[in-house]
Amino acid sequence: xxxxxxxxxxxxxxxxxxxxxKTDIDRVKASMNSPIVSQSFYNNGNESEIIYExxxxxxxxxxxxxxxxxxxxxxxxxxxxxxEGIFNGFHVPMGTRYKYSSDGKLIQKIxxxxxxxxxxxxxxxxxDNNEKLIKTEKYNxxxxxxxEPKLIKN
Numbered sequence: 001x002x003x004x005x006x007x008x009x010x011x012x013x014x015x016x017x018x019x020x021x022k023t024d025i026d027r028v029k030a031s032m033n034s035p036i037v038s039q040s041f042y043n044n045g046n047e048s049e050i051i052y053e054x055x056x057x058x059x060x061x062x063x064x065x066x067x068x069x070x071x072x073x074x075x076x077x078x079x080x081x082x083x084e085g086i087f088n089g090f091h092v093p094m095g096t097r098y099k100y101s102s103d104g105k106l107i108q109k110i111x112x113x114x115x116x117x118x119x120x121x122x123x124x125x126x127x128d129n130n131e132k133l134i135k136t137e138k139y140n141x142x143x144x145x146x147x148e149p150k151l152i153k154n
Contacts, residue, residue, distance in 0.1 A: 023046070023072075023075075023076030024072060024076055024077050025046060025047050025050075025072055025076050026076075028050065028070050028078070029050070032052050032068075034052040034054055034068075035052065035053045036050060036053075037051040037052065037053050037067055038050075038051040039051070042074045044074060046072065046074060046075075046076055047072055048071065048072055048074070049069065049070065049071045049072070050069075050070045050072075051068070051069045052067060054066045054068055066083065066084070066085045067083070067084055067085075067086070068081065068082070068083050068084075069082040069083075069084060073102045075102065077102060077103065078104065079099070079102075080098065080099050080100070081097065081098045082097040082098075083096070092114065093110075093143060094112050094114055095112060096109055096110065096112075097109070097110040097111075097112070101129075105127075105129060105131050106127050106131045107126070107127050108124065108125065108126055108127065109123075110122060110123070110124055111123040111125075112141065113141065114141060120140065121138055121139065121140060121141055121152060122140075122141050122142070122143070123136065123137070124136065124137040124139070136153075137151060138151070138152045138153040139151055139152060140152060
């Protein structure tokens with residue numbers, strides 16, 4: 001009876017340690033249920049980037065689909081989460097992009113509002129080491145309409 005109890009405790013300890021050692025890469029892979037479009041790797045074998053297809057509007061030519069891009073630091077921590085659409089071969093950022101420090105703290109959010117020209121904007125939010133918002137900037141959506149960046153609100 002004592003041996004079984006010891007075995008169970010050891011097993012629980014090993015399971016808890018393995019959960020703590022999971023990287024952000026492991027968590028992303030476990031949570032995504034979409035096809036992988038592309039993967040890149042560091043020399044240590046860890047993924048540097050994984051791109052998942054989220055929604056395909058054209059399953060034959062793959063000219064119109066949306067994807068989520070996960071970038072990682074070499075230590076396995078998440079670096080960026082970015083949403084993009086591919087429309088007729090052009091990459092268009094969409095939704096919110098998150099950037100993290102190498103220790104896993106949020107440092108920047110970028111929101112892309114892809115609306116009609118004049119109603120479009122990109123909102124930048126910057127965070128300190130405690131993940132507290134310190135600065136916000138709003139620009140025209142210079143990426144979507146290929147115009148010069150113009151600060152709308154600081």
